[in-house]
Amino acid sequence: xxxxxxxxxxxxxxxxxxxxxxxxxxxxxxxxxxxxxxxxxxxxxxxxxxxxxxxxxxxxxxxxxxxxxxxxxxxxxxxxxxxxxxxxxxxxxxxxxxxxxxxxxxxxxxxxxxxxxxxxxxxxxxxxxxxxxxxxxxxxxxxxxxxxxxxxxxxxxxxxxxxxxxxxxxxxxxxxxxxxxxxxxxxxxxxxxxxxxxxxxxxxxxxxxxxxxxxxxxxxxxxxxxxxxxxxxxxxxxxxxxxxxxxxxxxxxxxxxxxxxxxxxxxxxxxxxxxxxxxxxxxxxxxxxxxxxxxxxxxxxxxxxxxxxxxxxxxxxxxxxxxxxxxxxxxxxxxxxxxxxxxxxxxxxx
Numbered sequence: 001x002x003x004x005x006x007x008x009x010x011x012x013x014x015x016x017x018x019x020x021x022x023x024x025x026x027x028x029x030x031x032x033x034x035x036x037x038x039x040x041x042x043x044x045x046x047x048x049x050x051x052x053x054x055x056x057x058x059x060x061x062x063x064x065x066x067x068x069x070x071x072x073x074x075x076x077x078x079x080x081x082x083x084x085x086x087x088x089x090x091x092x093x094x095x096x097x098x099x100x101x102x103x104x105x106x107x108x109x110x111x112x113x114x115x116x117x118x119x120x121x122x123x124x125x126x127x128x129x130x131x132x133x134x135x136x137x138x139x140x141x142x143x144x145x146x147x148x149x150x151x152x153x154x155x156x157x158x159x160x161x162x163x164x165x166x167x168x169x170x171x172x173x174x175x176x177x178x179x180x181x182x183x184x185x186x187x188x189x190x191x192x193x194x195x196x197x198x199x200x201x202x203x204x205x206x207x208x209x210x211x212x213x214x215x216x217x218x219x220x221x222x223x224x225x226x227x228x229x230x231x232x233x234x235x236x237x238x239x240x241x242x243x244x245x246x247x248x249x250x251x252x253x254x255x256x257x258x259x260x261x262x263x264x265x266x267x268x269x270x271x272x273x274x275x276x277x278x279x280x281x282x283x284x285x286x287x288x289x290x291x292x293x294x295x296x297x298x299x300x301x302x303x304x305x306x307x308x309x310x311x312x313x314x315x316x317x318x319x320x321x322x323x324x325x326x327x328x329x330x331x332x333x334x335x336x337x338x339x340x341x342x343x344x345x346x347x348x349x350x
Contacts, residue, residue, distance in 0.1 A: 004064070004092040005071055012075060013090055016109075016288075023090070026053050027107070052115055054090065055108050063306040064092060064104045070179055077175050083278050083288060085172050085186075087111060087303045111289045111301030117191040118299065121145045124186040126337075126344035127328040129320070145187075148344075156188065156300075156349040158293040164279045165291065165300075169345045171277060172302055173338035182337040183307040183330055186345070189299040193292065309334050 013023055031050030047056040059067075067074070067089065078084050091107040112118060123145050125131060131148035158165060169186075176184060281287040282297075289301045307313070316331045328340070 002094045004068060004094070006091075008071060008075065009089070009091045012078075012088075015079070016088060018090075023054075026051050048110065053110055053113050055110050056105050057108065058103055058105045059306065061102075061104055064094075064106070066306055066308065067092065067106070073175075073179070077172075081168070081171055081276055083168065083276070083281070085168055085289070085300055085302050086175075086305070087301050088288070108303075109286070109289075111187045111286075111303065112189050112299050113286045113289075115189075118189045119191055120189065122147065122151050122188040124148055124151065124188055124341070124344060125183070125330050126186075126341040127330050129324050129327050129329040151188070151348065154348070156293075156298055156345070157296060158291050158298065158349065161279060161291055161293075162349050164277065165349060166342070166346055167277055169342045173342055176302075176305055177334045177338040179305075180309045180334050181305050181307060182309050182313065182332065182334050184305045184337075184341075185303055186341060187299070187301045187303055190296045193295060193297055197292075197297075198294070 010020065013020065026049045029050045033050065033056070034048040034052070035046070045058045048054070049056075074086075074089070078086065078088070088109040089106055090109060092104070093107070094102050094104045096102045112121060121143065125148060127148065133144060133147050133150060135146060135150065136142045136144040156165070279291075282290050282292050284290050284292075284297075286299070289299055291298045291300060313331055317333070320329045320331055330337075332340070
């Protein structure tokens with residue numbers, strides 16, 4: 001097996017707070033890999049590690065070369081925007097099987113992790129043509145990823161985090177537009193929050209943990225604990241330069257919380273927080289792809305970022321303009337594609 005850009009990906013995994021032993025353990029688990037049956041038109045093969053944390057996906061040599069050529073830009077984007085929705089690529093490899101051509105594959109973080117309570121999954125492109133999938137029959141154990149037309153009538157309800165979501169979509173799609181990429185998807189899944197999860201989400205101790213998590217995500221140590229952080233509740237915390245005022249019966253807890261708040265306030269840098277479009281991360285696994293709304297927990301991530309708007313795609317665009325008059329199809333210019341997907345998020349979020 002051949003590994004590409006190994007040191008770069010090792011450093012990137014560390015920046016995500018991922019222990020190398022934990023990563024290797026997931027990949028080399030004694031349990032079988034799980035094959036994921038995709039309804040994608042591509043001929044790629046998908047496999048999940050036994051713990052369902054990581055996806056392995058076969059890619060063409062052309063797609064691998066595109067990723068490696070733009071790897072520096074990709075890493076820089078995620079360093080600049082640590083809470084980006086872009087899928088996290090963790091490794092690129094190739095393997096040659098006996099009497100077969102060399103196969104290339106990538107390892108990436110699963111957006112839908114952990115998946116035990118997920119109720120529905122969607123692959124969104126912001127268009128209509130070919131964007132309906134027949135749902136699984138009632139009682140079926142088959143997991144079906146639905147599409148745009150299946151989502152109609154639903155909304156992503158993230159309340160005060162909606163402005164953050166819209167802005168991050170604009171930032172990430174602008175990055176992909178600059179790479180002349182199209183045909184990527186926004187993955188959306190949701191699960192119901194338990195009553196205790198809804199209550200715990202806004203407790204003070206949980207708020208402190210989430211703020212610290214937000215500060216550390218992406219390897220940076222400067223994020224504001226100010227109330228302008230998306231997801232924070234103004235009535236619960238009032239932070240200042242010297243103190244944090246909290247109603248609390250325990251004197252010990254009051255001292256600890258005051259100390260933490262003072263430290264957070266001293267370390268905070270509002271300009272960095274705004275520039276990096278950070279949000280208050282949940283105290284939950286896979287926090288970079290999870291947003292908690294009032295009633296539902298959402299899993300969101302942008303995947304399939306390898307299709308370049310070259311000569312073949314331009315011809316496909318011209319043909320589809322004739323074939324699908326007055327209908328929205330996927331093969332459009334990168335600028336139009338980015339604009340349309342962002343518009344979809346604005347229209348389908350509250």
